[in-house]
Amino acid sequence: MKLDETVRKETAYAAVWVAALSLVMEAVFLLLRKWEMPVLWGNLIGAAAAVGNYLLLAVTVTRAAGGPKEKIALKVRSSMTARLLGQAGICAAAIGLLHTNVYATVIPLLFPRIGIAFRPWVDRKRGKTAADSEGSEMLD
Amino acid sequence: MEMVSLAVGIMLGLCGVGAGLALIAGIGPGIGEGQAVAAACEAIGRQPEAKSDVTSTMIMGCAIAETTGLYGLIIGILLIFVAPGIFSGVLKDTVLALK
Numbered sequence: 001m002k003l004d005e006t007v008r009k010e011t012a013y014a015a016v017w018v019a020a021l022s023l024v025m026e027a028v029f030l031l032l033r034k035w036e037m038p039v040l041w042g043n044l045i046g047a048a049a050a051v052g053n054y055l056l057l058a059v060t061v062t063r064a065a066g067g068p069k070e071k072i073a074l075k076v077r078s079s080m081t082a083r084l085l086g087q088a089g090i091c092a093a094a095i096g097l098l099h100t101n102v103y104a105t106v107i108p109l110l111f112p113r114i115g116i117a118f119r120p121w122v123d124r125k126r127g128k129t130a131a132d133s134e135g136s137e138m139l140d
Numbered sequence: 141m142e143m144v145s146l147a148v149g150i151m152l153g154l155c156g157v158g159a160g161l162a163l164i165a166g167i168g169p170g171i172g173e174g175q176a177v178a179a180a181c182e183a184i185g186r187q188p189e190a191k192s193d194v195t196s197t198m199i200m201g202c203a204i205a206e207t208t209g210l211y212g213l214i215i216g217i218l219l220i221f222v223a224p225g226i227f228s229g230v231l232k233d234t235v236l237a238l239k
Contacts, residue, residue, distance in 0.1 A: 006195045014203075057206065058199045061177050072181055073174030076202075080170040084209050088163075088217070095221050102221050106214045113207045116200050 007058040013122075014054040017115025018047045022108055029104065042100030046108035049090045053083050054112045144235050148228045155227070159219040165212025169205045176201055 003011075022043050029035040060079040064072045087109060094100045180198040184191050 004195070006192050006199070010196060010199050053206075054203060057202055061180075061198050061202055062195055064177050064181060069178040069182070072178040073171075075174075076177045077170040077174040080173055080206065080209070081166065084166045084170075084206075084213060087210075088213055091213075091217055092220075095217070102218065106217050109210050109214065110207065112203055113210075116203055119200065 003059070004062045007055070007062055010058050011051065011055045013119075014112040014115055015051045017118070018050050018108060018111040021111040021114060022047050025104065025107060036101070038099055039101040039104040041098060042094060042102070042104035043108060045090065045094040045098075045100060046105045047111070049087050050109050050112055053087055053109075056083055144232060147231055147235075151227050151231060152224050155219045155223050158223075159216035162212045162215040162219065166209035169207075169209040173202050173205050176205065 026035065026040070026043060029039050056079070060076060064075050091105050091109075094105050095102050177198060180194055184194050187194075
């Protein structure tokens with residue numbers, strides 16, 4: 001399966017942010033003296049679910065093109081439902097069966113969103129032009 | 141003690157209902173995302189040279205829209221796995237204090 005260049009770039013960006021914020025979260029658990037192995041396992045599973053969800057989202061929206069508008073909308077909607085249920089299943093299985101830390105499992109799901117919030121700042125640091133980062137600024 | 145068991149049972153049931161209601165938040169983003177992607181595909185069709193920029197913005201937009209559903213999912217998971225322990229502890233303490 002060959003991935004689109006944009007998909008690879010966006011997923012890598014999200015993965016870097018998830019990894020960085022996971023380290024921060026682990027440090028916070030350490031500082032609070034609540035760090036245990038279930039925290040690490042929960043973090044790893046939550047982070048993998050978050051990055052996997054982002055990758056599947058990117059693949060879905062890039063491959064949705066073609067066909068009538070209603071069909072595209074339906075395809076994306078069903079993908080979103082499946083991904084949400086998949087994440088719920090992964091988190092529930094990790095917490096219920098592997099007894100991972102609940103907070104360490106669910107918090108990483110929001111890390112890609114935090115990365116997107118910092119996107120205009122990252123683009124400015126990279127020296128992108130205003131026109132290049134216009135889209136991401138509009139989203140925030 | 142029977143009253144406590146009944147109260148804990150009702151509380152567990154309500155946590156389950158709450159988790160189900162929280163997941164309703166997943167419906168809206170799906171509809172919005174579908175509309176956005178369909179419109180973006182039309183835009184790419186009109187301007188194929190802007191495909192990379194449109195796709196990038198579209199992915200970020202979808203991820204942002206999806207966060208609302210994720211909030212609901214997280215609240216649902218917390219209601220199922222965390223809240224019952226906290227609430228039943230509070231309930232038992234209250235009943236013991238009243239005795």
